[in-house]
Amino acid sequence: MRDQLKRLEELQRHDARIQELENALKAVPAKLATNQADLARVEALLVSERAQLAETERYYGEQKGQLEQDEENVTGAKHKLSQAKNSKEYMAAQRETESRRDGVASREAEVAKLVDAIEAKKKVLGERAQSVEEVRASVEKDGELARVRVAEIEAKIAAIRIERDQVARDVRPEVLKRYSGIRIRRGLAVVGVRNGTCRGCNMNIPPQLYNVLQRGSSIETCPSCHRIIYWEDLMKDPESAKGDTTAG
C-alpha cells in the first residue's frame, strides 16, 4: 500500500504540473489581447488626428478663398474711391477701403496661423505614425513569441501526460477512481499527516485512525476534508531517513 500511496503522490505531482502548464497556456491569449487592444487604441488615435489635420486643411482652403474675396473687395473699394464725385462719397469710399484692408490683414494673419498649425500637426503625425509602427512591430513579435511559447507548453504537457499515464497504470483502478473523484472536488487529493494533523485541512486525525495510518496497509481518507491521507514518516525513503538521523 505504501507503493500505491507513493504512486498516487507521483500522479498528483504530474497532475499539478499539467494544471500549472494549462494555466500558463490560458494566460497567453489574454496577454496578446491586451497588446492588440493597445495597438488598436494608438491606431484609432492616429486616425482621429489625421481627420483633425484634414479638417484644418479644409478650413485653410476656405480661408484662402475668402482672402481672395477680401482682396477683390479692396480693389472694389479703391475703384469707388477713384470714382468719388464729392467729398461725402470720397470719405465713405475711404472708410470702406480702410475697413477692407483691415479685413485682408486679419484674414492673412488667420491664414498664417493655419499654416503654422498644419505644419506642427504634420510633424506630430509623423512621430505618431512612427510610434504606431513600433507598437505594431512589437505586437507582431510578441505574437510570434507567443506562438512559440504555446507550442513549447503544449509539447511539455503532452510529454508529462505520457509519464502521468504510465504512473497511473501502476495505480489500482479503484484507488485511481477515488483519487480522481477527490481531485475534481478538492484539487489536492493526496496529503500527508504530520504530528497527527491532516496537512490538507489542518484538523487532527482521530488516534485510532492515526494508528491505522502508521501501519500503512490501507488507503484511508481524512474524516474532515475526505482527502486520501498517509503518514508522512511512512513515506520517507529509508536512505534519506538514515541521512536525517546522521545529520541530526
Ligand SMILES: [Zn+2]
Ligand atoms: Zn483533512
